[in-house]
Every structure is written in C-alpha cells, then in structure tokens.
Amino acid sequence: MKNKQIILLFLCLFIFLISGCWDSNELQKLCIVAGMAIDKGNDNTKNRFRITVQIANPPQVAGDSQGGKMQASRVTNFTETGSTISETLRKISNKAPGELLFPHLQVMVIGEDLAKEGIADIFDVIERDSQFRVLFPILISKGPHSAKDILEVTTTLEAIPSAKIVEALRTSERYWGAYKATRVDEVIKGLKEGSFPISGIQMKGDLKAGNSIKNVEKISPNTIIQLKGTAIFKDRKLKKWLDLNTARGVTWVMDEMKSTVINLDCGMKKDAIAANVNRSKTTTDVKIKNNKPVIYLTVHAEGEILENNCSLDLGKSINLDQLDEKLEEEIKIELLQAIKTAQKEKSDLFRFGEKINTTDKKLWKKIETAWENDIFPKTEIHVNVQAIIRRTGMITKSYR
Amino acid sequence: MEKAKISAIQLFALMFIFDLGTALIVSYGVTAGKDDWLSILLGMSGGIILFFIYYPVYRKYPDLPLTSYIGEIFGKYIGWIFGFLYCISFLYIAARNVRDFGDLLSSSTLTETPLLVIHTSFVLVICYVLYQGIEVLGRTAEIFLFVLILLGIIGNFFVLVSGDITFQQIRPPLEHGWGPIITTAFPTITTFPFGEMFAFMMLMPYLNKTKLVKKTWLSALICSGLILSWTAFLNMTVLGLDVMERSTFPTLATIGKVSLFDFIERLDAIVVLTLLLTVFFKAAIFLYSAVIGIVDLFKLKNHQQIILPVGIILIFTSMTIASSFSEHLEEGFDASIKFVHIPFFIIIPFLMLVISFIRNYIKKRSNAK
Numbered sequence: 001m002k003n004k005q006i007i008l009l010f011l012c013l014f015i016f017l018i019s020g021c022w023d024s025n026e027l028q029k030l031c032i033v034a035g036m037a038i039d040k041g042n043d044n045t046k047n048r049f050r051i052t053v054q055i056a057n058p059p060q061v062a063g064d065s066q067g068g069k070m071q072a073s074r075v076t077n078f079t080e081t082g083s084t085i086s087e088t089l090r091k092i093s094n095k096a097p098g099e100l101l102f103p104h105l106q107v108m109v110i111g112e113d114l115a116k117e118g119i120a121d122i123f124d125v126i127e128r129d130s131q132f133r134v135l136f137p138i139l140i141s142k143g144p145h146s147a148k149d150i151l152e153v154t155t156t157l158e159a160i161p162s163a164k165i166v167e168a169l170r171t172s173e174r175y176w177g178a179y180k181a182t183r184v185d186e187v188i189k190g191l192k193e194g195s196f197p198i199s200g201i202q203m204k205g206d207l208k209a210g211n212s213i214k215n216v217e218k219i220s221p222n223t224i225i226q227l228k229g230t231a232i233f234k235d236r237k238l239k240k241w242l243d244l245n246t247a248r249g250v251t252w253v254m255d256e257m258k259s260t261v262i263n264l265d266c267g268m269k270k271d272a273i274a275a276n277v278n279r280s281k282t283t284t285d286v287k288i289k290n291n292k293p294v295i296y297l298t299v300h301a302e303g304e305i306l307e308n309n310c311s312l313d314l315g316k317s318i319n320l321d322q323l324d325e326k327l328e329e330e331i332k333i334e335l336l337q338a339i340k341t342a343q344k345e346k347s348d349l350f351r352f353g354e355k356i357n358t359t360d361k362k363l364w365k366k367i368e369t370a371w372e373n374d375i376f377p378k379t380e381i382h383v384n385v386q387a388i389i390r391r392t393g394m395i396t397k398s399y400r
Numbered sequence: 401m402e403k404a405k406i407s408a409i410q411l412f413a414l415m416f417i418f419d420l421g422t423a424l425i426v427s428y429g430v431t432a433g434k435d436d437w438l439s440i441l442l443g444m445s446g447g448i449i450l451f452f453i454y455y456p457v458y459r460k461y462p463d464l465p466l467t468s469y470i471g472e473i474f475g476k477y478i479g480w481i482f483g484f485l486y487c488i489s490f491l492y493i494a495a496r497n498v499r500d501f502g503d504l505l506s507s508s509t510l511t512e513t514p515l516l517v518i519h520t521s522f523v524l525v526i527c528y529v530l531y532q533g534i535e536v537l538g539r540t541a542e543i544f545l546f547v548l549i550l551l552g553i554i555g556n557f558f559v560l561v562s563g564d565i566t567f568q569q570i571r572p573p574l575e576h577g578w579g580p581i582i583t584t585a586f587p588t589i590t591t592f593p594f595g596e597m598f599a600f601m602m603l604m605p606y607l608n609k610t611k612l613v614k615k616t617w618l619s620a621l622i623c624s625g626l627i628l629s630w631t632a633f634l635n636m637t638v639l640g641l642d643v644m645e646r647s648t649f650p651t652l653a654t655i656g657k658v659s660l661f662d663f664i665e666r667l668d669a670i671v672v673l674t675l676l677l678t679v680f681f682k683a684a685i686f687l688y689s690a691v692i693g694i695v696d697l698f699k700l701k702n703h704q705q706i707i708l709p710v711g712i713i714l715i716f717t718s719m720t721i722a723s724s725f726s727e728h729l730e731e732g733f734d735a736s737i738k739f740v741h742i743p744f745f746i747i748i749p750f751l752m753l754v755i756s757f758i759r760n761y762i763k764k765r766s767n768a769k
Contacts, residue, residue: 103666127646130508133666135659185643185657192642358571 030101031055034075035162037147038085038122039111047081048121049114051088052148053100054162073213074159077151085125102131106162107169108184109139109201111147115231115238123188134188137169137181140231140238142200150203153210153225165201165225172227177260178248179227191236194372195347197250200229200241234347234372242341249338252299252331253350255282262303264326266310274307275327275389284352286359293356293363295381299331304391308398315396320389328385335383343377352376402533402692402703406603408612410538412620413545414685415600419624420548421682422500423593425651425675428733429632430644432584434570437633442585444625447594450746451617454601457752462610466601467693473752473759480697482748487693489744490599491710494686495717496732498522501679502718503725504649509672519715526684527711530691531704534606537684544677551677552627555655555670559634562658569640570633587742588733593628594621595745602689648725687714 035054041047055076078095082088089100110119126132141147151161158164169181179199182190190196203225209215210223230247232240242250251257257280263271279302287294305314305323312319342349353371357364367375406414432439461469466486471479502518510518529537559565574581587595597617607613635650638657647653655667688703691710695703722728 130511133656135657189640189642354568357575358568361572361575 025099029098031096031098032058032101032104034104034160035107035109035151035165036105037109037111037141037151038114039146039148040114040117041081041083046083048083049085049088050079050081050148051085051092052077052079052151053089053092053096054151054160055096055100056160073154075161077148079148085122086129102129103133105132105136106160106166107137107139109141109147109150109165110198111141112143112238113146115140115233118236119187119233119238120191120236123184123191126184127188134184137166137183138187138198139165139169139201139227140198142202142229142231142241145203145207149207149210150201150225152207153203153223154213154215154221155225156216156221161225168227169199174258175260177251177257178244179230180251180254180256190233193351193353195232195234195342195345195349197230197232197242197247197349199227199247200231202226202228232342232345232347232349234345239347240341240345242338245334246337246341249334249336250342250349252280252282252335253297253338255280255284257282257301261306262327262330264323264330266308266312269310272308272310273305273312273323275303275323276306277301277303277327277331277387279303284350284355286352286355288360288363291363292375293352293359293367293379295352295355295379297335297381297383299335299383299385299387301327301331301385301387303327303387303389305389305393308392309400311398311400313397314392320392323389324387327387327389331385331387332383335385339381339383343379343381346373346377348372348376352379404533404535404606405608406534406538406606407608408616410542411600411603411607411612412616413541414538414603414681415597415617415620416624417541417545417548417678417681418597418600418685419593419621420627420674421593421678422497422675423628424631424678425504425649425671426500426729427644427648427650428592429584429589430641430650431588432581434575434636434641435573435581436584436636436644437629438573439581439584440589440625440629440632442581443589444594444621444629446586446590447597447621447625448618450590450595450749451597451614451621453746453749453753454598455614455617457749457756458601458604458613460756462613463605465603465605465692465696467696470752473756483693483697486744487690487697489740490602490686490690490693491714491717492721492740493596493599493736494683494690495714495721496728496736497679497683497686498714498718499721499728501675501683503728504652504675505672507725508649508652508668516715516719519718522680523683523711523715523718526680526687527707529684530688530707534603534688537681537688541681544681548674548677551670551674555667555674556634558658558660558664558667559638559654562660564654564657565634565637566640567637569638570636587746588737591737591741591745592732594625595741597621598745598749599686599689602692603685648729683714687711 032055033053034056037052039050041050055078057072057074057076078092080088080091080095082091092100110122126134141150153161155161155164158167169179172179173181182196182198187196187198203210203223205223207223215221215223230242230250231238232242248260257277259276259278262275262277264273264275266272281300283298285296287296308314314320348371353364429436429439467483470483473479474482498519501522502515505518506513506515529540604613631651635654636644638654639647639650643653644650652668652671655671658667659665687710691703691707694700694706694710700706722731
C-alpha cells in the first residue's frame, strides 16, 4: 500500500516534468515570416546578401479594419546584411521582437542583381534547415527596383503583400499561363541540372508612395506590384528575360498550360476573335536519327470561343475549322519562339535531356557533357499542334 | 531463458516490424541509383538464402537459444567466445538503432532537446518492456502491427494523391546496368536489414509451435521486403535521385512534400511515429537477445536483474558511437557492414552450418561402426 502511494507521488511529480518541451514557444512571441527578399549586399566578401523578412502583424491582419482605425501596418519588414543567409537572419533578431518562424514562409523574391551574379548560395540553408519547407515559390524582381522594394508595397484585398504575390501567381498560372510558380525544390533541381525558368515580378509606380498605408487608402493605388517576364537561368545565373508570348511558349513546351486566351485574326481585322484554351497536353517524343536526337513536340489543345468581334458566322462548322487552323498556327508560333530563344541562349529549359536519356541512355551518356552548349542549339525540333474549338458559347453569330 | 511462449502471429509482428525498423526511414540503397527498389528486392532474395543457412542449424536445436548451442558446434571455449561476441554485436546494433532514432528526432522535430535525453527516455521504456518479458513484447508488437499498417496506409495514400509523383524520375531503368544494383544488394541490403534477423535465433525457442518457424520467418521477410522496396520506389519517384542521395531521411522529405488544398500539410509526424514504433521494437529485440545471451553465458538466474545495467551500457554506447551523424552513417554503411554484419550474420552462421553437418556426419559414421 505504501509503495503505491510513493508511486502515485512520483507520477504526480512527473506531470510537471514531462509537460514542457525544451523548445516550447508562446505563439504571440513568435514572428511569423510571410515573405523574404534577398538582394545583393554592398560588398562581396563581408556582406554578400541583403535580406528582408516580412513579418505578419496578426492583430492588424485579423482585426476588422472597417470599424476601427488603422494604426499600424499589417506587416513589418526588417532588413539586414550578411555573408550567409543564416547569419543574416540571426542578425535580424537584433531588430525583431521575437524568434523568426519560417514554416509559414509563402514566397521568396530574389533581386535581379543577385540573380545575375548567381543564386547557387541561397538554397542550401532552405534544404538543410528543417524549419524551412521547400514548397514555396521563388520569384525574381525585374529591375529597376530591388527585391526589398517589392516587399515594401502595401496591397489591398490581401492584407499581407507576400500572400498577395502568391495569390496573383496562382491565378495567373491558372488563367493566363505565362508565368508559372517555380517551387524551391524545382529550382534546386534546375540548379543541379542546368537551365530553368523563374517568373519575374515588378513594381510599378512610386516607391515612396507604395511604402505607406496611404497607398491602399486610394481606390486605384499609386504603386502596385505585378508579375512580369520569365527569367531564364543558366549555370546558376540569370541570362535573359523572356517577354509575354515567349514566356507562354515555355509553358506550352513544358506541358504546364492550364488555360489561357489567344487572339485570332478574322479576315483583315487583326486579333478580332478571342479563343479560350482550357485543355492542353504537350507530349515530347525523341527519335534518334544518325546518332542525333530529333525532338517531336505534339500539342493537343481544346478550347472555345470567348469573343467574336467580326461578322464570321460561327454556326457553320467550316468557319470553325478555319479558326482551328489559325489557333494551331498561333500556338505553334509561340512554341517555336520559345524554342528558338532557348536554343539561341543555349539553355535546355525544357529538360529534353531527360527525355533523351529515357529513349537512349547510351547515346545520352556520350552527348551529356556537350548537350546544352553544342548539341541542343543545333537539334532539330518539330512542333505539331492540333487544336479544336469545341464550343462557341451561348450564341453562334455575333450581333453585328 | 525465461519461461514464456509467443505465438506465431506475435513472432510475425516482431519480425515484420524489426525489418522495417530504421531501414524504412534512413537513406539506404541509393548507391543503386534509380533502381534502388530493384536492389532491395534482390537483397530480399539474399535474405531468403540466408534463412536457409540459419534454418537447418535451428532445426537441430529448436529448444535452445543461439548462445547455448553455439558451444556444442564450435566446442566449449570457442563457442563461448563467439556467443559473447554475438551479445556484443547485438548490443552494438541496438545502440546504432537508438542513435538513428535520436538523430532523426533531434535534426527534424526536437531540435533543441539534448540527444542524451531522447536516448535515455527511449531506452528506459525499452528496458521496462523487456523487464516484463518477451510475452509482453510480443503482445505489444501484435497491437502496434495494426497501428503501423494504419500509419502506412495513411502516409501512402496522401503521397499518392498529392500529385508529387513523377515517373520520369525513375526512368530509364537500369541506367548504369546491373552492376551497381547487385553490388548494393549484396552484401549491404542482404545484411541490413534482412541478415539482422539472425537475432531471432535467440528468440526462436519461445515460439509455441516450432513447425511454423519457416512460414513465419519467410512471410515476414517477404512482406517487409516488399514494403521497403515500395517505399524506396515511392521516395525515388517523388524526390528524384539527386535529392535522395543528399537527404539524410528520404521518407521524411517525401512526406514533407505533401501539400493538399493548403490544408493537409506537414505530415512529418506520421514518419516520425513510424520510426519511433519500428525502432522501438528493433532495438528492444536486439537488447533482449543480448541480455538473454549474457544470462545464458554467465549462468545468471534471470534476465530481469541485468536489464537496467545493460540498458545503461546501451545508452552510453549510443552516445559515444560517433561524434557526428555523418560519422555514424559512414560507420553504418562501411565498417559496421564489413566487421559486424558480414562476419556475424553470414560467415559465422555459414561456418555453423558446415560444422554441424560435419559433426553429424562423423556421429553417424561412428554410430554405424
């Protein structure tokens, strides 16, 4: 009996001992990092990076802004310089009120200057540290503004600028197709293998006006941030910016097109008809001819007419057939443009190398080292597009 | 030897969990490149061959643990030394398992907890179960077998529906031919984890129906081999060779990639829990084998009185086994395979088989005379 009492006493004592963890932290004392911007530091050895973290301010984000007055900004940025990412982030603790918490990091913006010098040194810590996850997207800030500036623009509709960027990226990927979200793990894979694309982001308007709560008090804000351009990386460096149509061509080739809108000519009138492509599949085939790979791309696209600003009678299937051909032509031009640019830049953005490896691993072993610089630019690439317009919407003929 | 009996299903559960322990989580078999799953299947067939080396020896002494009859095979003194070496090697592998577990926890989830605390609490629980005896361990395994299967189903389901699987990552098959696949399968995968099942030679006498040994052993080996191969396959399709080679715990990285509807995320707990359960049983079985070996060799009264001392040795060994995790892994895939796994789980059992056959032969001839 006495034994039992002693055991009970010990059990009660253990409650106090085992209930806490070493690394426990109160929620309100943590600084939740929503976004991160990495720019080139002012010095190549001492301060290689300039890092800005965006910390969400939960009461301001959650509180109803209608009734109360807005006192503080909904996010706070802190900037620090250093030579390694971890050192710089630790230095920020001199400024931030609590421990930085990274698992909720939504986006990372890399400055163009740094990207031009190489981004190889950024991702090791993200892969190594268990705090980071490798699933958030990376963007490149397209000049003249730095990545830090991008995160300093206040936004409406989405309280946290980083979240706004991510949402814009997602909707753009879904409905426009030109700018895809490149996740960290994809970037790391690309760094290892050679070339890859990352979407760009740009600030439009006045920097000072953007960095103020007044910016969002206006109906049309003075300063906004928008996705713009796709950066081609080769040898871990930014090589070239692709503009809209070429960027969309990259999405086509990589079979990542979800939906987009393409304008078609109608007789003499240019860009008179808008077609929505909502299903698309690109298959890549590699054939070996004379010990050289020849690549065949086939795009199967399906769509519908969204808008018709000319007198064409869409009720007649023969007219639709003509539009099909025009759509095929337009898509083909975009693909060829993207391929041409990639070949000119000697960057195999599309990972055709992997496909060659699956088709003929012996040939690939022979050409692997010379692939990107010598063979890829000269490789024959054939594009075949089959597009079908399935529907014309609620009407056939336009009112005109 | 304690007086206890376990059923065939309990033995199956123990063996099954034992094989999955650590191998499911740690990076292994990557030297075979994109075909690591094939390499594991080959290793499994190697494990089956090993079983047919162990089995005839066991059939001769179905009621005795290894340390008792090893003396009869090798002679009294050499046999005793071998038996003792076996106890030490079991203890060493148990320590390695504990360290695997501790390092995973401290590098992924409990980043600020000292390793010693994790090890101590873990080993003390193992000691407690073993103090209760093999029957309790068997029953626990029986229950946790279902928990483990459930965790496996949940984890697999989420990885499969997450859309992270790209079959391009494992193509082309046999990228570098059969060479790397075979050198990885033999001896590395054959011995770890399948050869390690030799530890069950200490537990076999507890089985209530000796006839079922073959069935139980082989079914557990094949089930676990298939699961290991499948997991390696899944990891490769999700992560790709490059990440597989670099990551310390590929399965954890794989499950970390699951992100459904921005809502089902961070399922790391599933993997950590799986590791916790499997390593618990694996380390417990090794520790138990070592303990009853010592009891047998030193003619002690029961195993309960030395569990805690041996457990403390286990904690100490697991802490001092390596100064860093890299050193620990290096040792595991090099020195430990060469100096512990191959001699103790392949060479000595083979010698035992040969010698016992020769002895039998001599005995028959002398009887005939």
